[in-house]
Amino acid sequence: MIRFDQVTKTFEHEGGKLTAVDQVNLEIKKGEIFGVIGFSGAGKSTLIRLVNQLERPTSGRVLINDQDLSALSTRELRGIRRNIGMIFQHFNLLETKTVYHNVAFPLLLAGTPKNEVKEKVEEILDFVGLKDRAKHYPDQLSGGQKQRVGIARALATSPSILLCDEATSALDPETTKSILKLLRKVRDEYNITILMITHEMNVIKKICDRVAVMEDGSVIEQDTIFNLFSNPQHPTTQKFVQSVMNDEIPASILSEVESRHIYRVTFNEGTAGKPILSSVAKKFDVDVNVLYGQITELQHIPFGNLVVEFQGNQEEILKAVNDIQQAVRIQEVKVDAS
Amino acid sequence: MQVNLLEFWPKILEATNETLVMVFIALVLACLIGIPLGIALVVTRDQGLMENRPVFNTLNIIINFFRSVPFIILLVAILPITRFIVGTSIGTAAAVVPLVFFSGPYIARLVENSLLEVNKGVVEAAEAMGASTWQIIYRVLLPEALSSIVLNITIATIGLVGASAMAGFVGGGGLGDLAITYGYQRFETDVMIVTVILLVILVQIVQTLGNYLSKKLRRL
Ligand SMILES: Nc1ncnc2c1ncn2[C@@H]1O[C@H](COP(=O)(O)OP(=O)(O)OP(=O)(O)O)[C@@H](O)[C@H]1O
Ligand SMILES: [Mg+2]
Numbered sequence: 001m002i003r004f005d006q007v008t009k010t011f012e013h014e015g016g017k018l019t020a021v022d023q024v025n026l027e028i029k030k031g032e033i034f035g036v037i038g039f040s041g042a043g044k045s046t047l048i049r050l051v052n053q054l055e056r057p058t059s060g061r062v063l064i065n066d067q068d069l070s071a072l073s074t075r076e077l078r079g080i081r082r083n084i085g086m087i088f089q090h091f092n093l094l095e096t097k098t099v100y101h102n103v104a105f106p107l108l109l110a111g112t113p114k115n116e117v118k119e120k121v122e123e124i125l126d127f128v129g130l131k132d133r134a135k136h137y138p139d140q141l142s143g144g145q146k147q148r149v150g151i152a153r154a155l156a157t158s159p160s161i162l163l164c165d166e167a168t169s170a171l172d173p174e175t176t177k178s179i180l181k182l183l184r185k186v187r188d189e190y191n192i193t194i195l196m197i198t199h200e201m202n203v204i205k206k207i208c209d210r211v212a213v214m215e216d217g218s219v220i221e222q223d224t225i226f227n228l229f230s231n232p233q234h235p236t237t238q239k240f241v242q243s244v245m246n247d248e249i250p251a252s253i254l255s256e257v258e259s260r261h262i263y264r265v266t267f268n269e270g271t272a273g274k275p276i277l278s279s280v281a282k283k284f285d286v287d288v289n290v291l292y293g294q295i296t297e298l299q300h301i302p303f304g305n306l307v308v309e310f311q312g313n314q315e316e317i318l319k320a321v322n323d324i325q326q327a328v329r330i331q332e333v334k335v336d337a338s
Numbered sequence: 339m340q341v342n343l344l345e346f347w348p349k350i351l352e353a354t355n356e357t358l359v360m361v362f363i364a365l366v367l368a369c370l371i372g373i374p375l376g377i378a379l380v381v382t383r384d385q386g387l388m389e390n391r392p393v394f395n396t397l398n399i400i401i402n403f404f405r406s407v408p409f410i411i412l413l414v415a416i417l418p419i420t421r422f423i424v425g426t427s428i429g430t431a432a433a434v435v436p437l438v439f440f441s442g443p444y445i446a447r448l449v450e451n452s453l454l455e456v457n458k459g460v461v462e463a464a465e466a467m468g469a470s471t472w473q474i475i476y477r478v479l480l481p482e483a484l485s486s487i488v489l490n491i492t493i494a495t496i497g498l499v500g501a502s503a504m505a506g507f508v509g510g511g512g513l514g515d516l517a518i519t520y521g522y523q524r525f526e527t528d529v530m531i532v533t534v535i536l537l538v539i540l541v542q543i544v545q546t547l548g549n550y551l552s553k554k555l556r557r558l
Contacts, residue, residue: 052466081468092459096481096558106467109477137557157467 001193002028002051002161007060009046009217020046022217023060028210030160033187033194035204035225037240038214044197047214048163051195052084053077064161082110085154085192089166091146093138093153099125100134103152110157124152127189128182144175151182155190162186164196168203180207201244205229205298213237226298230266231329245296249307249333253291260309261317262291266329267304276327277308284320286312307333346529349516354536356430357512360502364437365495371442372494373487375401376449377475387461387471397446404443409501412436413508420508433502433510441498448490452483485555492548496541503537513537 009021020043028034038044049055050062053069062069064080072080093102100121107117125131128148138146147167154162164183168176184207187194198204204211205225212222213236220234229245232238253262265277277288293306310317324330375397381387382394407415413436420435421427456479464478480487503514513533521530 054462054465078468078470081466084466086463086466088459088463090459092457092463094460094478094482095457096484096556098557105464105477109464109467109469109473153463153467163466 001030001032001065002026002195003061003063003066004047004050005061005063007047007050007057007062009043009050009055010058019217021050021057024217024219026212026219026222028193028195030193031187031191032209033184033196033207035208035211036195036197036214037199037201037204037211039199039236042214043217044199044214045165046217048086048165048195048197051161051163052081052086082106082157083159084161084163085157085159086163086165087147087150087154087167089169091138091143091150091170093146093149095138097137098134099130099136099138099141099149099152102138102149103156106153106156120156121152124155127155127185128152142175143171144179147171147175147179148182151179151186155186155192158190160192162192162194164194166198167196169198169200176203177206183207201240204240205244209299213240224299226268226301226303229298230268230303245294245305250292253307254333261311262307262309262333263321264331264333265306265308265324266331267295267302267306268328269301269303271328274327276324277306280320280323283323284312285316286310286320288320346520346526346532349520350513350529350532350536353511353513353516353533354540356510357499357502357514357537357540360430360433360437360505360510360512361495361498364434364441364498364502365491367434367438368441368445368494368498369491371438372445373449375442375446376453377479379446379450380453380479381471381475387474401443401446404439405447409436409440410504412440413504417508428509430511433505433508433512436508437498437501437505440501441494444497445491445494448494449483449487452486452490453479455486456482481558484558485552488555489548489552492545492552495544495548499537499540499544513540 004024004026007021007024008019011018011020022043024047036044036047046055050057051064053062057070069077069080094105097105103121103124104117107120112120122131125134128151130145130148130152133141133145138149141149150167167183168179171179180203183194183196186192196203196208208225210222210224211228212219213234214220215236221228221232221237228237229241232241277290280286281288287310289309289311291307291309293304295302295304297303310320321330379394379397382390382397384391404412416436416439417427420432423435424431426432460482461474461478464474469477502510502512503517505512505514509515513536517530517533520526521533
């Protein structure tokens, strides 16, 4: 659907060059909610703006349905942009226009007949739950309502792609939740591919199917939500995962790992809820003591993380660990490992 | 004093009318020049919709030039141009020419400022929707800035009222001319007071109207 092929974007400014996006390769599938996370300045906004060519790549290609966007004329590009909706952190609504006319705006630009406009706008306002606000002006709306207008406007031309640049970053947690729910509904009902950019791991965790982590213009890691959360590779990814999973081992335990046998056990889909620990305790001559942990849900898959201590003799512990390894991921906790 | 005013009343009415006509015509022409210039400044500037440094720099210098010449000097300096355009260098029509040269560039600057105040994000949103450059100017920049443009043009109009009073210098007629020829040169103090009061009222009306219109235009 959307493909980045070795895409680089360099900005020239006095005193040098800045590579905002650096040889990025990504493939986003139809109907998927794909997240891009990174710290400020990582190049996320530049990346998303490459999709509708608000930025032209310095090198590499951006393809939508196998069509290379950089080969298009300005006119052709305008047509393509009608197929790509975009929503923004600060909503970017026309202040002088009512909700109705804001949503009708992209249709007006496209020269849609008036009666069709009316029908479409009413349908979408209903979809985003703002039917009764059609005559209001943006300054009479809350942040969440403004973003709903933004979403309605982005959907007016029935696009197949929706770009979200920090769409919930200006909203409180409750409103964020409701907007994310709405975005999921957008995907489920219209089968729209959503590319979403954020610096909040919570947002990724709640709604995305897959995620890419960006740092200094490069994609340093990408995977399904489940894999990325359960097994983050890059230190930056680990930091992001920790920001919502909080799987850091408490200092009090960490200070004693040398003298004790402490392991981290990672459960997932098939294994969460199975009595793996108690069964090894029966099978071998060891005691298992849970020190710390949590279970959460990622994409409807239960996912958990336990820090456990084995007590018993070395040999039995190794046997027990080997046994557990057949079923789930288990790693010895070392001081340097955190 | 009573007698005096009664005697001058028709003259005062005529002068008021001349001022209104002068200001109105000059304003319309200045807007016709200033608004497109203001738009041109915004779209040709760095990062503008049609970035074009040579055009921007040229416009910028020309506008700065006219903005830096005091009106009274401009009035005299462009007399040959005035004569060329209207065929004479005295009278109300002749006064309009320097007024346009004076306020056209001023309005260009004011319009530029108003347009620059428009949220860049809204322009970006329109671009993302596939708007053409003209659609962005016509459907986003101008409507969003309209309220502010009207307020700014109100300021320019009041400047025009003041400048038109000076046009008396070229025998342009109007309230200023009246004040100078009778009030100042012939010591008819009451005539001067009446013209000043009329000017004050005129300015109040213009400002009130501008404020009202501007407020209305915040919601289109
Ligand atoms: N038009 C531009 N001209 C020059 N430099 C730019 C431009 N746009 C972005 N940059 C630079 O590119 C880098 C990446 O910017 P970008 O906005 O893509 O980051 P981001 O990940 O979206 O950050 P944030 O989370 O703060 O929005 C930054 O260092 C920024 O200063
Ligand atoms: Mg950004």
